[in-house]
Amino acid sequence: MSGQPFPMRVSKARVVAVALVAIGSCTAGAGSYAVQATQQRAIVIAEFRDASPMLVGNDVKLHGVTVGSVAGMTEENGIAKVALDLGPEALPLHTDARATVRPVSLLGERYMDLDTGTTSAPLLQNGGVLPVSQTGQNTDLDEVLNVFDDRTGQSLAAFVAVLGEGVQGNGANLDAAVKALTPAMTQTDQFVKVLQGQNATLSSLVDNLEPVAQSLAQDNGRTMDSLVGSTTSLLNTTSTNVQALDATLQELPSSLAATRKTLGNLADTADDTTPLLRSIRPTTDNLKDISDELVHFSHSADPALDKLVPVLNKGTELLEAARKPSEDLRAAGPDMAATSKGLRPIVEQLDGNIDNVLNFIRYWALTTNGRDGLSHYFRAHLNVEPTAVTGNIPGGPGNANLGGRDPAPDSGQPVNNGPNLPTGLLAPDDSGNGSATGLNEKQESGALGFMLGGNN
Incomplete structure (x- = not known):
């Protein structure tokens, strides 16, 4: 400053x-010292900006114990180089060792105070150099005075x-x-x-405090007075609310416990989330390509979206037109339900007899699709046996009851339906015209010719 x-x-x-302090510095540092000695000596060069008033032969001490002496002194480029002859008691030395010139007494005699450094640092070899940054001098009393x-x-x-x-x-x-x-x-x-x-840190602290001190000293201390007044007001408010502050402090441990539990759950969630994030990592790496594809797709879809509006309008019109039929279908729904319920047995019968139904349709189509030079003709296949023709001639042998009626119960005639022929084909007529077949002569001739294939 x-x-x-x-x-x-x-x-x-x-x-x-x-x-x-001047008197105590002569005896400072007295205490126990664990010697890690070897069987050899070492020469170490300590560099000083000013090594006066050190002399060749001055002691080198470690924790107040003499462990060597100053073997020689030279000067090179304004740097004093002091050769320290160290005994085994001073070893091992480390690269962060320090050497400081200290007074023996108030009479001006000096000695070299040695610090071997930290054990975590590398070892300093024989002939090693302690730079100026690792050497120094005590401030003498006369300099203070x-x-x-x-x-x-x-x-x-x-x-x-x-x-x-x-x-x-x-x-x-x-x-x-x-x-x-x-x-x-x-x-x-x-x-x-x-x-x-920590000299550098302290110097930085002083440099940083200087603008603050100058700012506080401005305006004849009014800024400082305002700061003191604000601090006083804060302290008064704190003292007024001390009970609330005590209650808050009492609840703080439980809040911290809940926070710790929440952080623990958060850590578990993070552990569970890590594999998921790792698994989606390939997808996230491709997000740029995917976004580019989506942009391209959106650009391609723009024309279709532009043409979609008329389609939607037309669809709206169709929905409006379909509303009336849908309402009619809804009104006819109960009747359709009853009709479908009534058709269900027929459908079930058709489903169980579907082969016969299809055969009937197929055979009927084959029967009626024939055509000659005049018109379509009906094709049929009949199995005719002699008894089927002669046995049904009135008065002939083996006449069958083709009328589908049994004789009267009191007539005494046996019931005979003929040889496996269906009843009711030529049912006798009760009109009293005397025809056994129930047909007139022309009808009987036509029927017989049809059965024999003589008529079309």
Whole structure:
């Protein structure tokens, strides 16, 4: 963030905190360390933008334990290259290892603090390089003091003098306090490392907060006052409806349980739907071709649809014309039902005797379809036996009762119907003209000639 420099007002509590941090940094990081040592040493090159005031021979420490030393220092293209001679206690190193220059005391002596990296990262081989992005320096106390103006520096000097007088004779108590603060300092060191790794995120956060702060500072804070007023109103409304909010929160677990059950059912439905969707996948792939075919079909069907309107109009006219016959048929429906019911026995008889009916029609057609030079003639086939002719002559032997009547019961004459001839063919006439056949002479002559084939 850019802005004009301004004098810093440092409270006594802040100066005490700075002093305690400076003292505690000498003992921070003390703790247990599980050594994964090998039987060989390693040389690692650590690159720094500024490695001063490191010297050849300074210690290299891991969690406060000396595990090597600075073997040499060179400079190349403005980058300081520090060779670290590491013992087996510092191994194995990983490619995300870090090296930081830290003060041993307030007198200015330095040591190299080593972090071996995470076990999930690849191993760093002998002669490997730790780039500038993985090295750094602690901020010295004098650099912190240089940011104070003269007045603040004089006040800090006076405070340090008073602090020295207060500490005089209380070394044991101060040592106990430092030992009690060691775990907190260790955690603070870890917290600082986390913040150091999140510098980019914090910078982005500050950059994003700057426009917000500027917007809130506009109009002499009226925007901020409006925001505070809205927040106050919201809090007042929330406090007024706290009972309803409590009831809502009490019902929330059951609602969440129902939601979880619904989501479970939805997951089952999705599992069941997946095979169906997979099965229709080929059809969906062909939807474009199908839609193109439908468009082509619709274009082809347009002429037919245009001509369909007259057809529909004509059909409407036919339906209107058929309404009267249909009404008449509906009115005649009961009579037709009775007629069909009466015809049903005849139809059943015809259906059971259909062969004879068809033969009758066929034989009648054969009988009447003959034609000669004059006209059509009737063709018939008769089986004639002597007894059929002579036996029926009146007074002749074997005369049969062709009249279809039996003798009177008191006449004493036997009943004789002749040799298998149908009765009633030449029934005697009761008119009293004396003819045995019931026919006159001309009729009898014609009938006899017809039977013998003499007449047409």
